[in-house]
Amino acid sequence: MDSVRSDRNGGSRIPVALKILIAGGFGVGKTTMVGSVSEIRPLQTEEILTGAEGADDVSGVEGKTTTTVTMDFGRITITEDLQLYLFGTPGQDRFWFLWDELSQGALGAVVLADTRRLADCFPSIDYFEQRGTPFVVAVNCFDAEPRFGPDAVARALDLDPGVPVVLFDARDQVAARNVLIELVEYVARRQYAGASA
Numbered sequence: 001m002d003s004v005r006s007d008r009n010g011g012s013r014i015p016v017a018l019k020i021l022i023a024g025g026f027g028v029g030k031t032t033m034v035g036s037v038s039e040i041r042p043l044q045t046e047e048i049l050t051g052a053e054g055a056d057d058v059s060g061v062e063g064k065t066t067t068t069v070t071m072d073f074g075r076i077t078i079t080e081d082l083q084l085y086l087f088g089t090p091g092q093d094r095f096w097f098l099w100d101e102l103s104q105g106a107l108g109a110v111v112l113a114d115t116r117r118l119a120d121c122f123p124s125i126d127y128f129e130q131r132g133t134p135f136v137v138a139v140n141c142f143d144a145e146p147r148f149g150p151d152a153v154a155r156a157l158d159l160d161p162g163v164p165v166v167l168f169d170a171r172d173q174v175a176a177r178n179v180l181i182e183l184v185e186y187v188a189r190r191q192y193a194g195a196s197a
Helices: 030-037 093-103 115-131 150-157 173-196
Strands: 016-024 043-048 066-079 082-088 108-113 135-140 165-168
Touching: 016 030, 016 093, 016 115, 016 173, 030 066, 030 082, 030 108, 030 135, 030 173, 066 173, 082 173, 093 115, 108 115, 108 173, 115 135, 115 150, 135 150, 135 173, 150 165, 165 173
Parallel strands: 016 082, 016 108, 108 135, 135 165
Antiparallel strands: 043 066, 066 082
């Protein structure tokens, strides 16, 4: 399969565009990651947290004042021939009805994790495992918080062997880009292994 296509004039190359989901629990850094790595001004659908009793659990993220209500969107060019379109999913249960639409046609996903609230990423992992969507886990390392190695996180999340776990800072453009590259390489390895079997 050719990775680029020519336009009708026969001269221009159009890069392949791949859809990537950025998922995880509430307040884990999805909007931050999309914003840090996107080469275009990201589309963000942030709204003020509701005051309704029990609607927004801010345990562990007490300073958070907004939440994503639809999605975040950004774009990054990996190579001249490859662009990634990033779709940050809403992290709260009440917005999960959007996930099926957002996940259609996705190459894979990045599941963000916060070791202070590791259980918050289980629903995302379950969602992608049930649908056979390849994913990597990216641990957003918050300042002044204890660090755990990738193996410890993989064991705590009971991940299947081979699922990559990456430690990174969602605010760091290079680190976020490396997470995306890790996902694309992981998907390629899985497809190669499947074709070889």
